[in-house]
Amino acid sequence: MPPTVRNADVSISVAERLAPGEAPDQAVAREKRRHHRQTALRVLCIVPPIALLGALVVYPLANAVYLSFTKSSFINPDPDWAGLANYQAILTSDTFLTVLKNSLIWTVAVVAAQFVLGLASAILLSQKFKGRLVLRSMVILPWIMPGVIAGVLWKLLYDPYLGPVNAVAGGLGLVDGNPAWLGQASTALAAVIIAAIWKGFPLSTIMYMASYQGVPNELREAARSDGANAWQVFLHVTLPAMAPTIRTTVLLTTVWTFNYFDLVYVMTAGGPGTSTEIFPTYIYREAFQNVRYGVAGAYGVISVVLLSIFTVVYLRQLNKSGGLD
């Protein structure tokens, strides 16, 4: 984006034009008044949206931190001060380790697969073949579908008796009987991860497709005439040119995946046991089923701390590229 300056500079040129019969100092005073009015208007415009964001984001965040130092229960839902008790209990509990481990596996697997699949499909859809325009417009469908639909749909696909997953896998001789992929702790997380990959990868496809087609063909031609093969061209020309898009997309999908609630909640609600419990679903369970706002708050604070690493990286990158000017 070209640097643009939108500020009071324009009014100076207005001040240079005197009104008929006006002394220069009168004109300067007039301009000063105008300038003050202008500043006041700018402040006036930014206050309502920022106040709203304060009420909707800053206050809840601060309140969640406060709640994390309190205790409440189903019988006594009003929070009482409890100091660090929640954190002490959480950091020594097995459930926390499970939630942390699940969240890491879930995020890394989904993001990695979305990156690979997104890149591969972007390159594929940039080739010439019959029907590519149709496929291009269809590929976005899983991503625009509300998460609750994707959740119930994949629940049906995985249904042991009625779903096509077992029918296909059984037909190919890959499985015996009718395994309940979502019903057993050993496979539930992997099953949910596959659904999340399906739901989310089209965003990466769209991003990478735009970026891939933006790489100048002359660069590739030049590398080819220097004797590079297709793989070398991809690795040393195409990929570096796409690097900024890839960095941003991976960072954002990481944050979104880590925070994603709908799919897991609808498909398994964190179960069986705690085998698919990730931070958002576990926060929901503690807050709205166990009415332990303090524990939910502490889990929330921990997840914000974990996420802040990615947020800082993202902001730094954005600042470097001038996106904040």
Next chain:
Amino acid sequence: MSATIARRRATRQAGVYVAAAALAVFVLGPIFWLVTTSLKPRSEVFASPPKFLPTELTFANYADVLTPDTLQFFANSVIVCLGTTVMCLAFSLLACFTLTRTGTRGRKPILVGVLVSQLLPQAVLLVPLYRAADTLGLLNSRFGLMVAFMTFTLPVAIWLLRGFLMAIPLELEEAARLDGLSEFGAYWRVIVPLAKPGVAAVGIYVFFMAWQDFMYSLVFLTDASKRTLPLGVLALIGSHTIEWGQLMAVSALLLVPILLVFTFAQRYFIAGLTAGAVKG
């Protein structure tokens, strides 16, 4: 020599078609299942092993789910999402007047704040927002849900809109100012109308985000009459048997508005999407 090249090209082309077919099956297979299940008679929905192609098509599932309740849920969803879109656009147009003036002090921290709030886990904000809404009597209210939706739509809308407005050449604003328009007048009468496609893209994207929501509706709406369609979907999952045919029919209904928006405004939609994610 040319025969080898031709053969290599043919192999490559075949590879492209195989990969395209695999991608199509992976992406569209589940959606095919959604649509056909919604059109199967009950006996075939519950056939095991499942039938890949229905032997007869019926709209019975749609007839079953198109109850006054479902229509009410649908109306609730549309009202809440449209309301969110209007409020969100109003607030972000206001904010962007100030945030597009590069001379303003304190602009950068605000922008950072807007971005960070977009990346926060919504689950963390949920408990305090729920408790605050409870105190203010905004639970089970469509207006309350609209306000809650602004939590995740407003930061994105401000950010996107600012990008579209900054792309309008500065000379146009200067020209408007020299013609005697005030700073706000130039913004409102010249810059914003010129950025109309961008404003439309933001509006569509906000509607889309609101339509995607499930978590806030789940927490904020407990009264059956105030339910939105995603909760209607969830309510169909009984504790014993799930009426899959009906469930897929409701899901298809929930997809329709998004597909309409997508079909008729694909250009705006993709613009909002890519601007939102990458240009950052």
